[in-house]
Amino acid sequence: xxxxxxxxxxxxxxxxxxxxxxxxxxxxxxxxxxxxxxxxxxxxxxxxxxxxxxxxxxxxxxxxxxxxxxxxxxxxxxxxxxxxxxxxxxxxxxxxxxxxxxxxxxxxxxxxxxxxxxxxxxxxxxxxxxxxxxxxxxxxxxxxxxxxxxxxxxxxxxxxxxxxxxxxxxxxxxxxxxxxxxxxxxxxxxxxxxxxxxxxxxxxxxxxxxxxxxxxxxxxxxxxxxxxxxxxx
Numbered sequence: 001x002x003x004x005x006x007x008x009x010x011x012x013x014x015x016x017x018x019x020x021x022x023x024x025x026x027x028x029x030x031x032x033x034x035x036x037x038x039x040x041x042x043x044x045x046x047x048x049x050x051x052x053x054x055x056x057x058x059x060x061x062x063x064x065x066x067x068x069x070x071x072x073x074x075x076x077x078x079x080x081x082x083x084x085x086x087x088x089x090x091x092x093x094x095x096x097x098x099x100x101x102x103x104x105x106x107x108x109x110x111x112x113x114x115x116x117x118x119x120x121x122x123x124x125x126x127x128x129x130x131x132x133x134x135x136x137x138x139x140x141x142x143x144x145x146x147x148x149x150x151x152x153x154x155x156x157x158x159x160x161x162x163x164x165x166x167x168x169x170x171x172x173x174x175x176x177x178x179x180x181x182x183x184x185x186x187x188x189x190x191x192x193x194x195x196x197x198x199x200x201x202x203x204x205x206x207x208x209x210x211x212x213x214x215x216x217x218x219x220x221x222x223x224x225x226x227x228x229x230x231x232x233x
Contacts, residue, residue: 079197117144117162
C-alpha cells in the first residue's frame with residue numbers, strides 16, 4: 001500500500017507537470033495575506049492580458065518545495081536569497097497604524113495609542129515596539145488582540161476592534177474603500193521595508209509562463225526589471 005501510494009503520487013505529480021507545460025498553467029504558491037489582499041484583486045487583469053493562461057494558487061505560510069515539482073513559482077514573505085532560485089523583490093512596503101475613521105477621530109498624538117486596543121500580526125517582521133522606537137516613543141505597547149495572519153488583523157481593524165500596524169499594500173482594498181484610514185497621517189515616520197518576494201527555480205519546464213507572470217508583476221508594482229544579480233538573461 002505504501003509503495004503503491006507513493007507511485008501514484010509521483011505519477012500524479014508528473015502528469016501535472018506535463019499539463020502545466022502544455023496548457024499554460026501557472027502553479028503558484030503564495031503567502032496567504034498577499035494572495036487575499038494583493039494578488040486576488042489584480043489577477044483578472046493578468047488573465048485578461050494573458051489569454052490561455054490558467055492560475056492555480058495554494059496559500060500557506062511556509063515556502064514552496066520546488067524539488068517536489070508541485071509549484072512553478074512562490075510569492076513568499078521574508079525570503080532569504082538562495083543560489084538555486086531567481087528572487088524578485090516585490091517592492092517597498094510602508095507599515096503604518098490603521099483603524100476605522102471613528103477610532104482615528106480619537107487619536108490626536110502617538111501617545112494616544114497607549115490607550116487604544118492594539119492589534120498585532122504575530123508573523124509580521126515589524127511589530128509595535130519597532131514602530132514606536134522609530135518614532136521616538138518608549139511606552140510599552142501591549143497588544144489587545146493578536147492574529148497569525150495579516151489579513152485577519154486587517155479585518156479586525158476594519159470591524160472597529162482596534163488599531164492594526166500593517167502594510168498599506170496589504171490593506172489597499174480597505175484604504176481605497178474608506179473602511180480603514182491612517183490616523184495621524186504625516187505626523188509620524190512610517191516603517192519601510194521589502195517584505196514579499198517572487199521566487200522560482202533557475203531551470204524548469206514552465207519558464208515561459210513564469211517569466212510572463214514575473215514581467216507582469218514588474219509592471220504592476222513599477223519594479224526594477226532586473227531580478228537579481230545572478231538571474232539568467
